[in-house]
Amino acid sequence: MQSIVVTTIVVVAVFVFLSVVSEEETFEASSLRKKLSGEWQGKKQSGVSTKANELCANVCTQRRLKRTGGVDLLDRKELLKQVLDAKDFLLTKLKKDYGEYFDPIFVNKETGKYRAIKAMNEDSMATLKRKLMIKVLSMQSTLASRDSDFHGCDCSSGKDMALREDILDLDPDDTSLLFEGIDNNDATFEKYVWATGGHSASAGHGNLYNETYTAYMERDLKVIFGSVGIDFEARNYAMGGTSAATIVSMCHKEIFGEDLDFFSWDYGMTDGKNTGKAFHYGYRGAMSPSRPAMLLFHAGAGSKGRGRFDAIKSLVDIGLAGFYEDHDEATVIKDNFPDSAAMTTEEAKALPEYVRNYRCGTGIEKGEPFCQAEKFTTWGCEGKRMKQTSWHPGL
Numbered sequence: 338m339q340s341i342v343v344t345t346i347v348v349v350a351v352f353v354f355l356s357v358v359s360e361e362e363t364f365e366a367s368s369l370r371k372k373l374s375g376e377w378q379g380k381k382q383s384g385v386s387t388k389a390n391e392l393c394a395n396v397c398t399q400r401r402l403k404r405t406g407g408v409d410l411l412d413r414k415e416l417l418k419q420v421l422d423a424k425d426f427l428l429t430k431l432k433k434d435y436g437e438y439f440d441p442i443f444v445n446k447e448t449g450k451y452r453a454i455k456a457m458n459e460d461s462m463a464t465l466k467r468k469l470m471i472k473v474l475s476m477q478s479t480l481a482s483r484d485s486d487f488h489g490c491d492c493s494s495g496k497d498m499a500l501r502e503d504i505l506d507l508d509p510d511d512t513s514l515l516f517e518g519i520d521n522n523d524a525t526f527e528k529y530v531w532a533t534g535g536h537s538a539s540a541g542h543g544n545l546y547n548e549t550y551t552a553y554m555e556r557d558l559k560v561i562f563g564s565v566g567i568d569f570e571a572r573n574y575a576m577g578g579t580s581a582a583t584i585v586s587m588c589h590k591e592i593f594g595e596d597l598d599f600f601s602w603d604y605g606m607t608d609g610k611n612t613g614k615a616f617h618y619g620y621r622g623a624m625s626p627s628r629p630a631m632l633l634f635h636a637g638a639g640s641k642g643r644g645r646f647d648a649i650k651s652l653v654d655i656g657l658a659g660f661y662e663d664h665d666e667a668t669v670i671k672d673n674f675p676d677s678a679a680m681t682t683e684e685a686k687a688l689p690e691y692v693r694n695y696r697c698g699t700g701i702e703k704g705e706p707f708c709q710a711e712k713f714t715t716w717g718c719e720g721k722r723m724k725q726t727s728w729h730p731g732l
Contacts (some may be wrong), residue, residue: 358417416473438692452669469529479527528596530571531554531597532599536580580607581618585618600629601632637661674696
């Protein structure tokens, strides 16, 4: 169950990000380079030696190679190629995990779009894309500014030249100062922050913390965002037995922080029919100075789901960027998993890991022969882990 939740989010996020980076003019590097080159040209001293320029050319080349494999993140075409390659890597991984069942489970044949995360209105999607554009532009600006005077070398303009002659005062055989930070701290130049809010199921009770959908999402999206110099950080602040309001909602900034870009509501079991709690949670999150978007789980199922949707939609109508898990498509996802109970033991064992023994007849993560027995992983702990109950999802 955890893997299904994260897959639906990650795939949609990747294609939204790809559409943003595909914009023809938004991330054109020439104007940024020209501006920075002009600013620093006036600061360059005359008479800089060939030796100083050669040293800087070596330093700038090494920085790019160690940081992004030589990719120029100020170039739109290279930026797009990075995201395309990361997308292909992710889809290849997912199709290995789900095998031939990936498309039937996650792709809507009629629309060609992925299930089941949707925007509540067009403005929500436009707002999300606009913020992603700002993140990429901020990354480029920070990168260019940081490289424009790196210990006396201008690595931002593509000329890789020395700004000052005194760079030669450094020992040419000891470049540790010039290469500082490249290995660990110089790969990302902006941050995108996700925060999970919810009860015990999203907190991962019954699973290990690194098996929660938040942890899986962070690992997958770090590859995508990191390919273009943005650090994706996912914070799991779900807590067992809590509802969305009023304790969590009133302490939104103290729990989640004030730098969020996206936050989620996953309090279906604990909030019940009280849609006012979802409203208050969304309202308090929308007040964050970073103006984050919101994802609403469990929307559209019966009166409770419709009430939650309507509550958050009222906030979307006045400016919140809102997204939701479509209940009907989420049901189709589960129904399209193979029925392990209808197979022989050998056939079930041959299924890809992420679809094996998930659905047995009409039961999800329950039933014979192995859906209940293989609901949770067993590694890393002696004996049965705590909280492995029927209402907590497995891996």
